[in-house]
Amino acid sequence: MINIAKIYTDKDASLDALKGKKIAVLGYGNQGRAWALNLRDSGLDVTVGLERQGKSWEKATKDGFTPVKTDEAVRNAEVIIFLVPDMIQRTIWLEKVKPNMKKGADLVFAHGFNIHFRMIEPPADSDVYMVAPKGPGDTVRDYYVAGGGVPVLVAAYQNVSGKAMEKALAVAKGIGATRSGALESSFKEETETDLVGEQTILVGGIMELMRASFETLVEMGYQPEVAYFETINEVKMIVDIIHSKGLSGMLRAVSDTAKYGGMTVGKKVINEDVRKRIREAAERVRDGQFASEWVEEYNRGMPTVVNGLKEVDNSLEQKVANELRDLIERGKPKK
Ligand SMILES: NC(=O)C1=CN([C@@H]2O[C@H](COP(=O)(O)OP(=O)(O)OC[C@H]3O[C@@H](n4cnc5c(N)ncnc54)[C@H](O)[C@@H]3O)[C@@H](O)[C@H]2O)C=CC1
Ligand SMILES: CC(=O)[C@](C)(O)C(=O)O
Numbered sequence: 266m267i268n269i270a271k272i273y274t275d276k277d278a279s280l281d282a283l284k285g286k287k288i289a290v291l292g293y294g295n296q297g298r299a300w301a302l303n304l305r306d307s308g309l310d311v312t313v314g315l316e317r318q319g320k321s322w323e324k325a326t327k328d329g330f331t332p333v334k335t336d337e338a339v340r341n342a343e344v345i346i347f348l349v350p351d352m353i354q355r356t357i358w359l360e361k362v363k364p365n366m367k368k369g370a371d372l373v374f375a376h377g378f379n380i381h382f383r384m385i386e387p388p389a390d391s392d393v394y395m396v397a398p399k400g401p402g403d404t405v406r407d408y409y410v411a412g413g414g415v416p417v418l419v420a421a422y423q424n425v426s427g428k429a430m431e432k433a434l435a436v437a438k439g440i441g442a443t444r445s446g447a448l449e450s451s452f453k454e455e456t457e458t459d460l461v462g463e464q465t466i467l468v469g470g471i472m473e474l475m476r477a478s479f480e481t482l483v484e485m486g487y488q489p490e491v492a493y494f495e496t497i498n499e500v501k502m503i504v505d506i507i508h509s510k511g512l513s514g515m516l517r518a519v520s521d522t523a524k525y526g527g528m529t530v531g532k533k534v535i536n537e538d539v540r541k542r543i544r545e546a547a548e549r550v551r552d553g554q555f556a557s558e559w560v561e562e563y564n565r566g567m568p569t570v571v572n573g574l575k576e577v578d579n580s581l582e583q584k585v586a587n588e589l590r591d592l593i594e595r596g597k598p599k600k
């Protein structure tokens with residue numbers, strides 16, 4: 266056993282810290298929808314706050330909420346949960362939340378970006394805590410409905426009441442996370458590791474490694490569908506085994522040929538140079554360079570994100586994904 270992180274489960278958490286309190290969930294997107302539904306199903310009093318009528322408003326209404334404007338949602342709330350995009354949070358905080366919130370209401374985050382990089386300066390009399398899911402919003406909802414939960418990191422940044430961690434654990438329980446585990450962390454550790462993770466592996470690394478392998482096979486004249494099954498579709502199956510049994514379990518589930526090839530060639534592809542660049546990316550996150558760059562990109566209308574999405578939408582790998590979707594869905598286990 267390593268036993269470094271403090272891990273809380275259902276028996277360590279109680280919903281009592283939040284029972285009867287008015288909770289405003291700001292945003293109804295990836296995480297917002299999942300949290301609002303899970304917290305409501307856990308018996309808590311949730312109001313969805315949104316900036317305007319639109320897609321999120323419709324979705325929330327369809328799910329049985331009566332959304333209200335952000336300023337109205339925070340006016341009565343004792344707990345305010347920020348689930349709008351990170352780059353919007355500062356403006357919403359300054360224009361809608363700060364001027365209208367109850368004195369001393371809790372400020373809750375699913376990611377530490379705005380607090381850690383000082384884009385939001387919380388009032389001194391509020392508890393400020395975080396419950397950061399280590400998984401996508403849809404998974405947070407799906408696991409909860411199926412009786413499980415996605416693990417989270419919990420942290421307190423300001424603990425005026427002395428009960429910030431108790432309340433963070435109540436939120437974690439309410440979204441189902443303590444059925445799995447809530448790991449105690451800090452805003453700094455969560456923010457930095459989350460950014461490094463999504464850049465180097467979860468989003469950037471996995472996508473570029475898939476594309477590099479796929480495109481190489483296609484360039485060499487192999488059929489795109491065959492390349493897709495091998496370099497993109499099968500990743501889920503391998504990752505599922507890693508997910509339940511770790512890397513050792515995965516190695517034992519593949520052939521000796523794959524073990525040998527994987528162990529020798531893997532280290533040549535992901536070599537010291539790649540590790541050096543992962544380290545560089547992590548240093549840029551830690552010293553705030555990435556955050557400044559992202560704020561600037563956002564303020565220019567996110568041209569890199571907009572164009573990048575278009576490029577992927579039109580890529581051969583996405584066209585093959587669209588072509589094979591029915592086949593892939595047909596083959597999935599039926600419950
Ligand atoms: N996407 C995910 O699965 C994860 C997200 N987080 C964190 O959760 C928080 C929310 O992220 P997501 O759920 O991805 O957000 P999202 O992008 O899905 O949020 C969309 C919601 O924000 C509202 N919104 C979008 N633009 C707006 C604007 N200009 N003004 C007002 N409202 C606007 C939309 O109407 C919608 O309700 C962030 O702090 C993020 O880092 C944490 C873990 C995983
Ligand atoms: C899904 C998640 O946890 C990410 C990748 O960190 C995010 O969406 O920001």
Ligand SMILES: [Mg+2]
Binds near residue numbers: 398400459463
């Ligand atoms: Mg994350």
Ligand SMILES: [Mg+2]
Binds near residue numbers: 376459460463
């Ligand atoms: Mg993230």
